[in-house]
Amino acid sequence: MNILVCVKQVPDMESKFKINAAGTWYDITDLAWRMNEYDEYAVEQAVRLKEQLGDADLTVISIGPAKVTETIKKALAMGCDRGVHIVDEAVAGREPYEIASAIAAFAAGKEFAVIFTGMQSQDRGSAQVGVLLGEMLSLPSVTTIVDFAYADGTAVVKRELEGGIKARIKVAVPALFTCQLGLNTVRYPTLPNIMKAKKKELLAVPMAELLSVEPRQETVKISFPEKKGSGLILEGDPAELADKLIRILKDKTGVLA
């Protein structure tokens, strides 16, 4: 069985963000990058499925500049068999329809029986690429899964709804799944596996070879939200801060006697 997992490299969300010169995205220099959190669960689930099946071939794919190979290598060290790097310096400005189209162009004809993606990215948060990819490949897709089991050509999964309620879903493969936080416990790559990953195949494909659609939307402006908070910001020595906070709680809330 061929399995595909799609991953995105995103900045650490605790980074100090700045706006780029064009005012259309965050400045991508001087940031620490990592695998999109939702995609970590997708990679883990893909590796577990491969381990369950034995004879499966697991491809990890990512779109972006040279540094995304680090994220691909992490997925290889977690247990993916081969990596595909769609080389694209302009990835930051791409919208979900373009991204899904490029992945679909790569995946077409390769008979992936199961495709995993994250349910959304931490930066753009559109929650579209997975479902669009499914549509483009005419595969049924199930979003926001928090439980996955596979047997005899059928996946039995749970999708998470508001309030933590879950919907039980059954679907025959080939199918696509978008993964929600907490789907599984993500493994840490071990040192031997990191070494092994270095020898695994990592194919580079230029974005221009795969992208044949025009974007359907564009960002006209990005900005920081106005600080509307009348909130007080306290900084300084912990002991003094604690005294200040206790005074405020006594004055402003009825909870401290």
Next chain:
Amino acid sequence: MKALLIAEYRDGKLLDSVYELIAFAEQMGAESSLFLVGSGEALPGFNGDLYLADIARHGEFNPEVHKELILGVAKQLQPGLVVFSHSSYGWDLAPRVAFGLKAAQISEVVAVVDGVPVVPVCNGKMRREVKAKTELRVMTLQAGAFGLPEIPATAPQVIPIDTSLSGRISFDGYEEAEKGGVDLSKAEIIVSAGRGIGKPENVAIIRDLAKALGGEYGASRPVVDAEWVEHNRQVGTTGQSVSPKLYVACGISGAIQHLAGMKRSEFVVAINTDKDAPIGEIADVLVVADLKQFVPVLTEKLQK
């Protein structure tokens, strides 16, 4: 411009979020029609057309079939806007419909500035104004971003629709969230642990502060996913909704899904090393400090 608004049923009941869609369409100056897979028994109050597909036949969760039904209505109605809630139903269905309509989808709209939708970036750290290049636009709306309009007492004009498609995805019913343990919704004081606590041993720091304040402790989702704290203490859209007199968020960034669960708190204190963390937007007091140093000092002083 015509707008097609997608209402939702959950567990046989109409969700109130439909009124947020109506409020949004009014703000956009659109002429609205509703779409619903439901039953004639629970219909929204609405002054206009409602395209109704029978839930008994088309299923409550059956995205491929619901997509087909919406495409059918869109073909007839020729809307300029198709609007969903950014909910587990909406974010699942919207991209399918957008693809079918060859339309741009703008996800999780929180505001509209001069007709241009605004969406969050990096969990609310920034915002983005997005222009569609297609004439027809599909949008999903963040829960609570657009107010409820006055609900008209009038019943909508029902137009029945159906399809013979059955779809490849089968839905076998719901599973309730784990119940039992604490009921945070009644707590007057809640101290919550976020990923910023760093390791499971530090849950104790949070629990001790909660105890010193005479309250309960809660957690954000990553702390629950890591199994450092049990699920019934999770605050947020997929956990509990709370409204205490005092909420103390320790090492919690303030993602919308967390805020949705605690923004009705009377007084919010955030303890965070990042001065720009979005939790600062709604906090009455933001203490910029390492919780591992600050919280034990605070607890000790409170115990005196």
